[in-house]
Amino acid sequence: MSAEPSESLSDAVSRIPPGSSVATGLALEHAIPFAAGHELARQGIDDLTLIGPISDLLFDQLIGCGAVSRVRAAWVGNVSAGTGYRFREAVENDEIDVENHSNFSIALALRAGALGVPFLPTRSLLGSDVFAESDCFEAGTDPFGGEEVAYVPAIEPDWAIVHAQRASPEGDVHLWGNTGIVDPAVGAAENVLVTAEEVVDPETIHSDPSRTAITREQVSAVVECPWGAHPSPVAGHYNRDNEYYLRYHGATDTQAAFDEWADEWVYGVDDREEYMRGVDADLSITEPTVAAEVRYGQ
Amino acid sequence: MASEAYTPRELMVSAAADEIEDGDTAFVGMRLPLIAFQLAVSTHAPDSMAVYESGVVRDGPADGFIHTMCDLPNLNRAVSTTGMLDIMSRLQRGDVDVGFLGGAEVDRYGNLNTTRVRAGDREIRLPGSGGACDIACMAGRTVLLMPHESRRFVEEVNYVTSPGHADDGSGRENHPAPGGGPDALVTSKATFGFADGKLFLRSVHPGVDREAMLADFPWEVRTAPEVGEGPVTTTPEPTAEELDLIRTFDPDGFWT
Incomplete structure (x- = not known):
């Protein structure tokens, strides 16, 4: 079994039914699949149960978009600024159900799911x-x-959504930098959607098998999605857009203000390319580190 | 050095860094500890290591400002970038010497609340535990950091996100959590220790009125001489070298 090639992020995300449990933001503040998250909101896929460790902004945004019924997580907010106002208000108004975890307990719950043990x-x-x-x-x-x-x-999510540096069309994935709870979540999930900065030739994956974090039989869909994690950073590709986090904090303290924000950044764009035209920040890698050569061979 | 020469948060970073001993493995989370570890490893604790729950292991400062543990300067030239279970396993095995925690509320036993607080009739939801509960339960010792505001010091926290000591004077003896529990509280006005599982005043920051500072607590805070821990001292000001380093790690004063 391998991933079904997806034409677009829109096609891939449309396979996630309303009412699904979705684990995402699994590498903590690193490589958060914001593009896929925004596509969930654009397609109106709602009644979601979101599963994660800390969520730096993405859960707050999906709650603000009305897509969420339940959260099973250790922390929901904005790491640069603290409060996530949409999460806070939804809890205080009893609009979502929250299962409070610690980071370790959510990691263990997913590891139990991945191991196939009950707890x-x-x-x-x-x-x-x-x-x-x-x-x-x-x-x-x-x-x-x-x-x-x-x-x-154990927690066994219906879907895990992961953003990575590169993947083959078959669904073999290279991911580097810190990975948080990507590994247990992918192991526990029924389906995995991968967005990648680059879709690469399978030979690239085979050249460095120790870099492979996810293999094809775990993956349901792969989509090439450059800048798919903005405003979060992706090792080797781009830095954190901290100003974006601060502006979000300042612009979403009421639902009406959030709706304006979402009209601009979520509903007002068709795809990631159009979204990125609105981003005015230099996030480029200024001091690239090239790893020492790794040799395999026979 | 005049007290205007540094900010209260720069002093907190300096005091927090002092809590890291050379050779320690420190569990570092959000905000000020991100700067405090870099200061400690650059000065008195060159053989200390930092572990971050996102899966980062470092043995030196980042070459660039970090808003979060996952900012690329913190990943770049790390010792290891791995996953959370690797880091939490070290913590659960008892291999983490010191962890840093913040909180909206703290009580005399060092119980911390970062989940929900009351403000009149309203209950305000906060972000939650993150890794704080795990660090509080299992680190060898913890250092608590918070702004000095009277509303944060309470008889009983509204929610125990991160457990402190038992309330029977036994510290962690009669408490189910395996780690050593709170060892210090650093506020923007003073530093405190814990004896018999309860808070005591250790030092007052320069220029702070001791009696007014203590009046921010709803209980009578014990002092170091009352628990046999020597005199209450004045917290050392950050040295010129420390300030230079803090301003290198946080050039725009984002956290400090």
């Missing part, structure tokens, strides 16, 4: 209200040593 134990959470106030976790006892542990149940 994993941890020494984290104990003594916190993340644990005490949640009906997600259970207190347990190590059957061998008798110590108290917390049980974290």
Whole structure:
């Protein structure tokens, strides 16, 4: 099995039905699939359950667009500025259901899903209200040593959406820089959508197999999407557009203000190319680091 | 050096950096600790390492300003860029010496709240834990950083996002979390330690009125001599070298 070639991001995203659980923003502040997220909103795919560790802006935007019913995450906001106003207001108005996690508990939940086991134990959470106030976790006892542990149940998302530097048309993916919880989420998810800065010849993937983070049988769709993670950074491609995060914070403190923002940046553009015409920032890599040559061979 | 020569947050960064010992593995999160680790590893703790929950391991400062742990200067020439489970495994095994935490509310036991606070009738939702709960539970010791504002110091936090010490004076003895718990609180006016699992005043920042500062707490804060930890001192001002470094790491004062 391999990925079905997709003509466009629009085609690929249209395969995600309303009501799906979607894990994304998995590399934390790095390589966030904003282009795919905005396409979800443009297509009106709603009633989503969003799953992630920290979400730097993208969950806030999808909540503002009315696409979200439930969030299972450790943190939702804007790392440059703190508050995500659309998340805050939706919680305070009881418009979305939130399952509070820590970063480790969401990572373990997805790892359990990837391993095909019902839960994993941890020494984290104990003594916190993340644990005490949640009906997600259970207190347990190590059957061998008798110590108290917390049980974290498996999460198996319907979809994981990942942005990467390069992928082959078949769906083999090179991803580098920090990866957060991409690996457990891809392993746990039923379907994986990959957006890549470049779609490359399979030979490029085969030349450096240790760089391959995702293989084709896990992937449902691959789309070439340059700048698909803006305003987040992508190692080797572009820097974080911090001003964009600050302007978003200043421009979305009410729903009406957010709607204006979304009309410009989400609904007012057809695709990523048009979106990027609105970005006026030099995010280029100024000091490229080229890795030492890696040899395989036989 | 006149007190106008540095900002309160520059002093906090200097005081936070002092909490990193040479050879430590430090768990670094958002905001001021991003600068504090770089200061420590550039001065008194050259053999310290930083781990970041996004999956970054570093042994030196970034060559460029970082807004977040995933900004490219923090990834560039790192020791390792890996995944979260790698980093959290180190934490759970007990291999992280010190972790940094912030909070909207803190109580005398060092319980921290970053999930939801009350303001009159309204309950305000905050971003949540991120990795803070994990760090609080499992780091060898934690250092808490927050602006000095009376509303942040409470008898009981509204939500325990990041657990502190047990409330029976046993510290972490009778507490289910395996790590050492809070070891220091650095505010914009003073630094505090923990003895028997409860807060005490360790030093007052230069130019700060001690009694007015202590009046920001709803309980009578113990002082270092009361817990046998020597006199209350004046927090050292950042040295010229430290200020130079802080302003190199944060040239526009974005965080400081």
